Every structure is written in structure tokens, then in C-alpha cells.
Amino acid sequence: MSRLNDIPAGNHAIVKDLLSDGMLRERMLAIGLTKGARIEVVRHGPSGDPTVYNIRGAMIALRKEEASLVLVTPC
Amino acid sequence: MGLTFQSTKSTALKDLFKIEKTDDRYVIALAGNPNTGKSTVFNVLTGLHQHTGNWPGKTVVNAKGQFTYNEKEFILVDLPGTYSIFASSVEEEVARDFLCFGNPDAVIVVVDATCLERNLNLVYQVMELTNNVILCINLIDEARKKNIIIDSKGISEELGIPVVPCAARKGLGIKELKDTIYKVCEKKIVPSPKTVIYDQIIEDRLKIIQPLVEEILSKGERINGAKTHNGINTGTGINSRWLALRILDGDKKLLDSICSNLSIDVCILQDKLKNKLIDILGESGYAGLASDGIKRKALRDLISESIYKRAEIIKEKYVREDKNKLNRDRIVDNYITSKGFGIPLMILLLCIILWITIKGANYPSSVIADFLFKIEDKLTLWFKNMNFPEWLHGLLILGIYRTVAWVVSVMLPPMAIFFPLFTILEDLGYLPRVAFNLDHLFKKACAHGKQCLTMCMGFGCNAAGVIACRIIDSPREKLIATLTNNFVPCNGRFPTLIAISMVFLAVNGGSSLILSVLSVAGLIVLGIFITLLVSYLLSKTILKGIPSTFTLELPPYRMPQIGRVLYTSIIDRTIFVLSRAITVAAPAGAITWLMANIQVGNSSILNHIAVFIDPFAKFIGLDGFIITAFILGLPANEIVLPILLMSYLSTGSMIEFESIESLREILLDNGWTYLTALNTMLFSLLHWPCGTTILTIKKETGSWKWTALGVLIPTVVAITICFITATIFRIFFRIFNF
Numbered sequence: 001m002s003r004l005n006d007i008p009a010g011n012h013a014i015v016k017d018l019l020s021d022g023m024l025r026e027r028m029l030a031i032g033l034t035k036g037a038r039i040e041v042v043r044h045g046p047s048g049d050p051t052v053y054n055i056r057g058a059m060i061a062l063r064k065e066e067a068s069l070v071l072v073t074p075c
Numbered sequence: 076m077g078l079t080f081q082s083t084k085s086t087a088l089k090d091l092f093k094i095e096k097t098d099d100r101y102v103i104a105l106a107g108n109p110n111t112g113k114s115t116v117f118n119v120l121t122g123l124h125q126h127t128g129n130w131p132g133k134t135v136v137n138a139k140g141q142f143t144y145n146e147k148e149f150i151l152v153d154l155p156g157t158y159s160i161f162a163s164s165v166e167e168e169v170a171r172d173f174l175c176f177g178n179p180d181a182v183i184v185v186v187d188a189t190c191l192e193r194n195l196n197l198v199y200q201v202m203e204l205t206n207n208v209i210l211c212i213n214l215i216d217e218a219r220k221k222n223i224i225i226d227s228k229g230i231s232e233e234l235g236i237p238v239v240p241c242a243a244r245k246g247l248g249i250k251e252l253k254d255t256i257y258k259v260c261e262k263k264i265v266p267s268p269k270t271v272i273y274d275q276i277i278e279d280r281l282k283i284i285q286p287l288v289e290e291i292l293s294k295g296e297r298i299n300g301a302k303t304h305n306g307i308n309t310g311t312g313i314n315s316r317w318l319a320l321r322i323l324d325g326d327k328k329l330l331d332s333i334c335s336n337l338s339i340d341v342c343i344l345q346d347k348l349k350n351k352l353i354d355i356l357g358e359s360g361y362a363g364l365a366s367d368g369i370k371r372k373a374l375r376d377l378i379s380e381s382i383y384k385r386a387e388i389i390k391e392k393y394v395r396e397d398k399n400k401l402n403r404d405r406i407v408d409n410y411i412t413s414k415g416f417g418i419p420l421m422i423l424l425l426c427i428i429l430w431i432t433i434k435g436a437n438y439p440s441s442v443i444a445d446f447l448f449k450i451e452d453k454l455t456l457w458f459k460n461m462n463f464p465e466w467l468h469g470l471l472i473l474g475i476y477r478t479v480a481w482v483v484s485v486m487l488p489p490m491a492i493f494f495p496l497f498t499i500l501e502d503l504g505y506l507p508r509v510a511f512n513l514d515h516l517f518k519k520a521c522a523h524g525k526q527c528l529t530m531c532m533g534f535g536c537n538a539a540g541v542i543a544c545r546i547i548d549s550p551r552e553k554l555i556a557t558l559t560n561n562f563v564p565c566n567g568r569f570p571t572l573i574a575i576s577m578v579f580l581a582v583n584g585g586s587s588l589i590l591s592v593l594s595v596a597g598l599i600v601l602g603i604f605i606t607l608l609v610s611y612l613l614s615k616t617i618l619k620g621i622p623s624t625f626t627l628e629l630p631p632y633r634m635p636q637i638g639r640v641l642y643t644s645i646i647d648r649t650i651f652v653l654s655r656a657i658t659v660a661a662p663a664g665a666i667t668w669l670m671a672n673i674q675v676g677n678s679s680i681l682n683h684i685a686v687f688i689d690p691f692a693k694f695i696g697l698d699g700f701i702i703t704a705f706i707l708g709l710p711a712n713e714i715v716l717p718i719l720l721m722s723y724l725s726t727g728s729m730i731e732f733e734s735i736e737s738l739r740e741i742l743l744d745n746g747w748t749y750l751t752a753l754n755t756m757l758f759s760l761l762h763w764p765c766g767t768t769i770l771t772i773k774k775e776t777g778s779w780k781w782t783a784l785g786v787l788i789p790t791v792v793a794i795t796i797c798f799i800t801a802t803i804f805r806i807f808f809r810i811f812n813f
Binding site for chain 2 (some may be wrong): 018021022023024025026027028029030031032034035036037041042043045046047048049050052055056057058060061062063065066
């Protein structure tokens with residue numbers, strides 16, 4: 001299993017688990033980072049961070065810190 | 076504030092739900108994710124019959140509007156845009172509380188046709204809460220352009236609720252939407268939502284809890300002997316399955332909220348429920364209910380997962396996407412958020428906007444000033460003719476009128492130019508990209524990328540900048556942005572900075588003009604640096620415990636609607652900020668005039684104060700008059716220089732300088748050195764926020780503590796920096812014996 005921030009741009013990954021807590025976890029669930037969700041890594045920002053992810057059709061930017069709390073398997 | 080928690084809460088809710096319901100009047104709630112065009116739907120439905128304010132007790136915007144259809148009146152309540160209603164943020168809490176306790180006759184959930192899957196999460200959550208849900212699939216035109224085809228009939232059958240596709244910007248589907256709202260309210264259409272069936276483990280528990288909740292809810296009615304409370308139907312207002320889920324969830328905040336909103340004592344409800352459950356399941360069984368395999372965290376996960384699984388299925392079945400079609404947004408983003416172009420493009424745009432604002436504001440500013448001061452002359456003449464006493468003329472005209480005229484002529488034109496330009500970029504979807512591009516810088520300062528947007532807004536007006544902090548949805552970063560906004564110079568301070576730098580650096584014209592431009596630019600950079608430094612320190616100290624989340628949605632690019640841009644930027648921002656500024660400026664004008672004109676002993680009060688402060692002021696490289704001018708300039712920074720000139724020349728009323736040369740002479744005559752000039756500019760850049768901004772910080776944070784900090788931090792920073800430069804200067808003097 002890897003972390004979402006380790007997936008290279010242009011690849012896809014399936015969410016396995018969240019390591020976040022509290023408000024951040026609620027927010028992640030609300031935007032659709034639930035188990036089994038297929039995420040596309042779209043692009044990195046000008047300095048490599050944050051990164052844009054296609055989460056259920058919406059473009060959401062996450063920082064490395066947040067993305068590292070999402071456990072995924074590459075696909 | 077002397078208000079107890081209880082009293083604020085109850086008045087707040089009374090106000091919130093005080094929408095008179097009659098047979099001919101219905102209350103409709105409008106819910107939706109951010110960036111779904113919800114406000115466009117709201118505007119199109121209500122036209123100009125709307126008013127905005129804050130949710131009582133909350134710093135979340137509340138818009139209410141109305142429209143009539145088939146001789147019935149519909150009150151539309153625009154809920155804050157949220158991804159969910161689990162109440163993990165203030166916005167979500169407001170939305171949920173209104174849906175729970177506001178007892179709307181119908182709820183419209185507006186969704187983005189191009190992002191249906193994510194949006195359906197909220198739809199399902201709302202459907203669990205109430206039956207009368209209407210799904211409005213907005214931006215159907217945009218979807219069509221992207222080759223996304225949606226089978227709304229299929230979705231309607233799948234969800235069990237009416238579905239109306241529309242393109243609110245073009246007015247398409249609005250009549251159908253009104254018709255559907257009407258029919259649902261009149262019970263001509265009865266939606267029967269097919270809510271999500273959860274995992275067996277959850278459903279089993281619900282089967283035990285739900286009947287108990289139902290029983291207790293209906294008893295609650297009888298206990299209180301009244302069916303309604305504050306116009307809310309206590310018994311049937313809340314869906315028992317939904318409440319059972321929340322009890323299972325252990326949502327403490329919600330249960331408290333129910334406690335204070337319904338007349339049923341939910342603490343009793345919980346106790347009763349607990350007892351009943353223990354009766355049925357036994358002590359151990361009850362304990363197991365909460366911990367057996369599904370902890371709260373896991374329960375939330377399961378709920379969200381099940382809902383999203385449904386959403387996926389619906390998307391698979393009823394949405395056809397042409398995946399081969401090139402995604403226009405992504406191509407644009409290749410440039411706008413790229414390494415090479417992203418940041419230069421952004422700086423270029425900011426420069427253009429500032430240039431248009433400064434250039435464009437000059438002319439209207441002088442026209443307005445001429446006009447208002449001509450009126451002042453007329454008024455003066457009239458006062459003379461009427462033989463009014465001199466002091467009354469002084470107080471009303473030279474004090475109040477002149478200050479207000481000043482504030483209006485200096486503030487109105489740049490705001491009327493700057494805010495619309497900014498709103499256009501906002502509507503276009505460009506601003507989130509700017510936040511995205513710059514986030515790494517702000518991350519180092521423990522701040523949110525969106526803070527750069529609130530700072531840009533601050534260039535226009537710090538009060539507007541503070542209001543703009545609403546766009547930051549992470550609590551800690553929002554506070555940081557609010558408390559540090561003042562370190563970017565607003566257009567009330569620019570003229571002061573420019574004038575002083577011209578006086579001391581550009582007397583010869585030509586190349587030194589560039590020098591003065593560079594010095595102002597340098598000050599801005601310093602302001603940004605201080606902002607980041609203070610942000611960092613704040614997040615490491617005072618704000619350490621406040622939660623922080625970072626998710627930044629990059630919405631699709633959209634053509635801005637010029638009409639709406641003008642409306643929101645002129646009405647919501649310009650007029651709002653201006654009127655607040657005027658309410659502060661008018662009394663301040665009077666006070667300033669009085670202080671400059673009431674003589675105690677042989678000089679004015681103003682003089683006495685200046686003399687009193689002088690030793691301290693000299694210590695930090697300023698003088699007593701400068702500090703006094705900054706104190707009296709609290710209502711608006713643009714009057715600082717006029718007040719200063721007034722006190723130097725002892726004219727008794729504010730004056731504008733005739734030319735840079737005359738300003739230079741006045742300042743030099745009063746002992747200004749390069750140090751005084753530099754420190755006055757620094758003090759102007761860094762000192763406490765103006766009165767309008769302070770009031771706004773209070774409004775936005777809802778706390779005197781943060782407001783006090785918002786004043787204290789800049790003050791301390793300004794004094795410290797000025798002290799440092801003054802000390803360095805003094806040391807230089809001693810060493811080189813200047």
C-alpha cells in the first residue's frame with residue numbers, strides 16, 4: 001500500500017484507508033475520499049506542492065501533508 | 076459581552092426561524108455544494124427581492140429572498156455552500172440546523188451537472204433528513220458543452236424525488252423549477268426519497284433505535300402539551316431514522332442543538348433511550364452498541380462510503396461522458412498553473428489590476444472631490460447667510476462634512492474599480508488557481524494559499540480583505556489571515572506612502588521618481604514579509620490548538636456574468652465598506668475638529684496630546700504630532716496626512732497639500748529628517764487597523780479577544796520596527812558624527 005502523495009502525476013489510485021482524524025477526516029469523506037474511490041493524480045503545483053487530484057469528478061488540491069494521510073493502491 | 080450562551084442562542088434561533096408561515100406562504104431552503112451556481116439559482120428565482128446578512132450568532136452569510144408563483148408566496152433561504160451536513164464546520168452546522176429546525180416546506184439541492192457524483196453525497200444526506208427534496212441539476216449547458224449527457228428522468232426514478240435540469244445563468248429550466256416547487260409545496264407531487272440502505276451492522280442497530288426515537292419524539296410532544304414551538308413542529312419536524320443514525324453516531328453537538336431548539340429535553344430523551352436500550356439489550360449489549368466493531372470513526376466512514384457507492388452507481392447508469400473529448404480546463408491549467416507561466420502571469424495580472432485601479436481612480440476621485448468641496452463652499456456660504464455661530468459651522472462643515480467628503484472621494488473610485496475587476500477573476504475561476512500557485516509560500520508560513528487572495532483584497536481595502544477571509548475554510552488559517560490582513564497597505568494608505576516618498580526621494584524628478592516607486596514597492600514587500608512572519612509566529616503560539624484542514628477546490632473555468640459581478644461588487648462590497656467607513660468617519664471628523672479647536676490654556680487639546688506623546692514618539696523616530704495624527708486617523712487612514720498638516724499649521728481644520736514642494740517645506744520646517752519620513756511610512760504600513768477594519772474583525776470573528784489581538788499585534792510590530800530603525804540611525808549618527 002502506498003500513500004496518495006507518492007503516486008506520480010497522470011496515474012490513478014484506489015483509496016484504501018484514511019489516517020486523518022477529526023475535522024480533516026470529515027472533510028475528506030465529504031469530498032469523496034472514501035474506501036474504494038478511484039483518484040486521478042492530475043498535476044503538481046509550480047513548486048511541486050500542492051497537487052491536484054481528480055476526486056469524483058472535482059479537481060481538489062491537497063498538500064503533501066494531507067495527501068500522505070490517504071492510503072491507496074496504485075492502479 | 077454579558078450575554079449568556081443561552082440567551083444569545085435562543086434569540087438567535089427565534090430570529091432565524093421567524094419566517095411567518097401562512098397558507099399562502101411557503102419556506103424553501105436552497106442547499107448545495109460550493110461552486111454549483113447555487114447563488115445564481117437563488118438570484119434568478121428571487122430577482123432583486125432579497126436581502127443578505129449573517130446567520131444569527133454566526134459569521135456565515137445568510138441570504139433570504141422571495142418570489143410568487145401561482146399566487147403563492149415563496150420565501151427562499153440560501154444555505155451556505157457545503158459538501159456535507161455532518162456539521163464539522165460552522166457552515167455545515169448552519170445548514171443542518173436550518174434543515175432540522177427551520178422546518179422548510181421544501182428543500183432544493185442544487186448540483187453541478189459536470190460533477191454529479193460528488194454532489195450526490197449532499198443530496199442523499201438531505202434526503203435522509205426530509206422528504207420534500209427537489210433536485211436541481213444546474214449548469215446543464217456547461218455539461219452539454221463538455222459532452223456530458225444526463226438522464227434526469229432516470230435519476231428522478233432512482234432517487235424518488237423530482238429532478239429539474241436547468242441552466243440558471245441562461246434562465247433555462249427556472250419556470251419548471253418554480254412549478255416543481257409549487258407542486259411539492261401544494262402536495263401535488265409527493266416525493267418519496269429512496270435513501271441509502273447501509274451495511275447490515277448499521278441497519279440492525281437502526282431497527283432497535285428508530286422505534287424508540289419515534290416513541291420518545293411523539294411523547295415529547297405530549298409532555299410539552301404543545302404541538303409547535305416557535306413555529307417548529309416538534310414532533311414530526313425531525314426524521315426518526317436520521318435522528319437514530321445520529322444517536323448511533325454519538326453526535327454530541329447535534330444532540331445539544333436539538334436540546335436547545337426543540338422543547339423536548341433531549342437530555343431526557345437520551346437518558347430514556349439509554350434506559351430502554353439497556354432494558355432490551357442488557358447492560359453489556361448497550362455498551363456493545365457503541366463499541367462493538369464499529370467505532371464512531373468507522374461508522375462515519377461506512378455511512379460516507381455507502382452513500383458514495385450509491386452515487387457511483389447513479390453516475391454509471393445515468394450520466395454519459397465522452398471521455399475522448401479534450402478537456403478545455405486542463406489545457407488552460409497547463410499554462411495557468413505551470414512552473415514557467417503560472418507565477419509571472421499572476422504578477423502581471425495583479426500589476427495590471429493595480430495599475431487600472433490607481434490610474435482609473437485618479438480622475439473620478441478628483442471629480443468627486445471637486446464636486447463635494449464645491450458643495451462645502453455652498454454650505455459655508457449658507458451657514459454665513461443664516462448667521463449660524465462659527466463653532467457650529469466648524470463642527471458640522473469643517474469637521475464632519477469635510478472628513479466624510481474626504482473619505483468618499485478617496486475611497487469610492489478605487490473600490491468601484493478594484494472590486495469588480497477582482498470579482499471577475501473570482502467568477503472566472505482564476506483566483507483558486509492563484510491560491511494553488513502560491514500555496515507553497517504560504518505553507519512555509521503555516522498559512523493557507525487563499526490568504527494571498529485576501530491580501531490582494533486588502534490592497535483595495537483591509538475591511539474588505541478581512542471579509543474575504545471567509546473563503547478560507549480552515550479555522551486556524553482563517554484567523555491568521557484575518558489578524559494579519561492589515562500589513563498590506565490599503566488604498567487609503569497608498570497616497571500617504573507615495574506622497575512622503577515623493578517628498579523625500581523625488582524632489583529632483585527623473586531618476587529619483589523611480590527611486591520613490593521602488594521605495595513604495597519595497598514597503599509592500601516588507602509588508603508581505605511581516606505578514607508571513609507574523610502568520611508563522613501566530614500559528615506556532617496563540618493559534619496552535621485551532622484545527623487546520625487544507626482542501627482547495629479548483630472549479631471549472633466559467634465565463635463571468637458581468638451583471639452579477641457589478642451587482643455583488645458594488646452592492647455587497649463597495650457600498651457596504653463605504654457606508655461602514657462613513658459611519659466611523661463622521662463622528663471622528665467632529666472629534667478631530669473639536670480637539671483642534673478647543674483651547675485649554677494657550678493651545679488646543681490636540682497640541683497638548685501631541686506634546687505629551689512627543690518624548691515617546693521621538694524615541695521611535697517620529698514626533699508627537701505624527702502619532703496624534705495616526706490616532707485621530709483611526710476612522711480612515713486617508714485623513715492622517717491632512718490631520719498632520721492641520722496640526723503643523725495650526726489651521727484648526729484639515730487641509731490638503733497644494734503641491735509636493737509645499738508639503739516638503741512644511742515637513743522640513745517641522746524638523747522632519749529622512750528617519751522621520753522612513754518611520755512615518757513604516758508606521759503607516761504597520762500600525763493598527765482603521766476603525767472600519769476593527770469593526771469588521773469583530774463582526775467576522777465574533778470575539779473581542781481576536782479583535783483586541785488584531786489591534787495589538789500591528790501596534791507592537793509598528794513600534795518595534797520604528798524603534799529598530801531609529802536606534803540604527805542613532806548609532807550611525809554617533810559613529811559618523813553626522
